[in-house]
Amino acid sequence: MTTGSxxxxxxxxxxxxxxxxxxxxxxxDLFVRRAARLRQLANGHALGGYLQFLASLADTQQTAxxxxxxxVLPAPDEQRLCRQHGMPLLSATTWPREPVWxxxxxxxxxxxxxxxxxVAAQETIRSLARQTPAxxxxxxxxxLMEEWEELQPNEAPFIGAALQVYWLRLxxxxxxxxxxxxxxxxxxxxxxxxxVAGMVRGDGLRYLSCSLCSCQWHLVRVTCxxxxxxxxxxxxxxxxxxxxxxxxxxxxxxxxxxxLYLEKEGxxxxxxxxxxxxxLDMLLEHEGFLNAGSNLLFHPGRGPE
Amino acid sequence: MQVxxxxxxxxxxxxxxxxxxxxxxxxxxxxxxxxxxAFKLTRxxxxxxxxxxxxxxxxxxxxxxxxxxxxxxxxxxxxEGDADHPVNRGTLCPxxxxxxxxxxxxxxxxYPEYRAPxxxxxxxxxxxxxxxxIARLMKQDRDANFVARTPDGLTVNRWxxxxxxxxSAASNETGYLTNKMLRSLGAVALDNQARV
Numbered sequence: 001m002t003t004g005s006x007x008x009x010x011x012x013x014x015x016x017x018x019x020x021x022x023x024x025x026x027x028x029d030l031f032v033r034r035a036a037r038l039r040q041l042a043n044g045h046a047l048g049g050y051l052q053f054l055a056s057l058a059d060t061q062q063t064a065x066x067x068x069x070x071x072v073l074p075a076p077d078e079q080r081l082c083r084q085h086g087m088p089l090l091s092a093t094t095w096p097r098e099p100v101w102x103x104x105x106x107x108x109x110x111x112x113x114x115x116x117x118x119v120a121a122q123e124t125i126r127s128l129a130r131q132t133p134a135x136x137x138x139x140x141x142x143x144l145m146e147e148w149e150e151l152q153p154n155e156a157p158f159i160g161a162a163l164q165v166y167w168l169r170l171x172x173x174x175x176x177x178x179x180x181x182x183x184x185x186x187x188x189x190x191x192x193x194x195x196v197a198g199m200v201r202g203d204g205l206r207y208l209s210c211s212l213c214s215c216q217w218h219l220v221r222v223t224c225x226x227x228x229x230x231x232x233x234x235x236x237x238x239x240x241x242x243x244x245x246x247x248x249x250x251x252x253x254x255x256x257x258x259x260l261y262l263e264k265e266g267x268x269x270x271x272x273x274x275x276x277x278x279x280l281d282m283l284l285e286h287e288g289f290l291n292a293g294s295n296l297l298f299h300p301g302r303g304p305e
Numbered sequence: 306m307q308v309x310x311x312x313x314x315x316x317x318x319x320x321x322x323x324x325x326x327x328x329x330x331x332x333x334x335x336x337x338x339x340x341x342x343a344f345k346l347t348r349x350x351x352x353x354x355x356x357x358x359x360x361x362x363x364x365x366x367x368x369x370x371x372x373x374x375x376x377x378x379x380x381x382x383x384x385e386g387d388a389d390h391p392v393n394r395g396t397l398c399p400x401x402x403x404x405x406x407x408x409x410x411x412x413x414x415x416y417p418e419y420r421a422p423x424x425x426x427x428x429x430x431x432x433x434x435x436x437x438x439i440a441r442l443m444k445q446d447r448d449a450n451f452v453a454r455t456p457d458g459l460t461v462n463r464w465x466x467x468x469x470x471x472x473s474a475a476s477n478e479t480g481y482l483t484n485k486m487l488r489s490l491g492a493v494a495l496d497n498q499a500r501v
Contacts, residue, residue, distance in 0.1 A: 046336035050326035118330030154328035204388030301323025
């Protein structure tokens with residue numbers, strides 16, 4: 001056997017076995033699993049009624065998702081351009097939404113109207129079903145621009161649910177290889193939205209879960225998702241240090257994001273477990289921290305200003 | 306990205322009375338408010354570090370309990386392999402995996418001790434005494450055994466009778482200084498501990 005040069009050329013060096021996958025596209029049965037987790041959490045919970053409602057909403061999201069036609073994605077040239085310049089391909093704020101998301105909303109409202117719900121919820125469903133496309137577009141725009149003060153808290157979960165279905169359908173048609181990293185890394189590389197929460201998987205890697213398109217992207221642990229600080233990172237829990245849901249706060253920018261430890265509980269779902277631990281948000285808000293995450297299925301209420 | 310404070314998810318007046326849940330008639334938020342009053346936050350701090358054992362230099366994440374700001378002693382409660390670290394990708398060897406016990410071990414050495422020749426007793430001494438004694442013995446040995454020239458007149462400036470074993474998880478800078486100091490004394494036997 002003849003050997004050439006013993007000096008390794010670029011590309012010859014094998015990457016270590018545990019190469020980190022940067023992006024996971026959403027699974028097609030995400031809403032089914034979310035509904036199951038919500039029902040599990042609702043039992044005996046202080047917000048049980050709301051979690052039960054969200055479980056039904058997640059069921060309707062799954063049905064609406066299956067009815068959506070195949071999406072039209074940006075041309076390969078545009079995809080390459082976005083990657084080159086670190087821009088989100090399906091930007092929440094600039095992507096031209098197709099009217100099919102209204103169909104998703106109609107399907108969600110139609111199914112929700114058949115469920116036994118309080119009068120206030122039934123009225124919201126009826127009034128949303130009668131709204132003009134222009135009104136719905138305006139509400140969607142406000143939600144995606146994070147103008148929470150302008151949104152109706154009772155309508156937001158339905159609008160958010162329909163937008164999630166539409167964006168999940170778009171994102172799941174992508175090729176994960178075409179998506180590049182985004183700066184700042186606290187935003188979704190696919191649509192530029194905020195995460196709901198971080199998921200710390202069994203292998204110890206942390207992925208942030210998008211509030212809109214449900215993609216999960218890698219972010220190095222013990223790093224603030226908002227300002228990238230690696231100092232002054234604290235974890236806050238409700239039931240002791242071993243809790244599967246922890247809020248990771250940053251002393252440098254005073255923000256926090258929840259982390260869900262899948263090693264402690266395999267069924268954790270970012271949206272469901274975020275809303276099942278609102279007590280954690282309230283206590284952190286009391287300590288002066290701001291939530292760096294976002295959950296489209298819950299509007300905390302409009303402030304007095 | 307510039308974000309206004311208004312865009313952050315915030316509860317109004319500390320409750321969920323104006324939230325989606327309340328306005329859809331699904332919760333008044335009273336049960337939640339009661340729950341919040343019953344809870345007290347537990348706070349742990351996470352930091353990255355490097356395993357102190359061997360020259361592989363595996364990345365670790367350490368969690369400590371206790372709020373330094375409130376004058377409470379912090380205790381390390383958990384250590385795990387750093388999954389993001391390119392060297393070990395979250396794995397640790399049995400020694401690294403037992404670092405927590407190493408930190409809390411009652412047998413851990415906290416100060417220099419000296420056992421005189423023939424004695425069976427370890428005696429606690431100060432760092433000054435320990436370093437002074439080591440320096441004195443090194444000098445004595447070097448003065449007695451330093452070789453400036455070989456018998457046939459070749460300049461060698463070597464000191465063969467003392468060897469030096471440096472630490473394992475030393476940084477490049479520590480390695481540089483170790484070499485600088487020992488080579489300047491003429492020491493030839495210099496090694497770094499690769500495994501502990």
